[in-house]
Amino acid sequence: MIRRLTEAHGPVMFHQSGGCCDGSSPMCYPDGEFRTGDSDILLGELAVGLDRDVPVWMSKTQFEYWQHTHLTIDVVKGRGAGFSLEAPEGVRFLIRSRLFTDEESATVNG
Known part of the structure; x- marks a missing residue:
């Protein structure tokens, strides 16, 4: 899906805002369309075999809340967010998540 979207829209990015409803889903935008900042x-x-990797941002x-979890961006059938x-x-x-194992936590924090 990321390759298809990149072919149609150029380079893309993800942002995970953590809001309610669709705001808690990772949003895919043309790279640079969503302005990131100090927050x-x-x-x-994501290394997806394209000319450039896909940046993933989070508020x-x-x-x-999620710094102790392993996050996976997945794609499933269903209605996506409007934006x-x-x-x-x-x-x-x-987003699929699970807590880090003790070993993973030691690697990330160590």
């Missing part, structure tokens, strides 16, 4: 943190980049307040690029595709992105 956001770059979690990392710092949401990161405080996210996948909405017309009949799918939506969602």
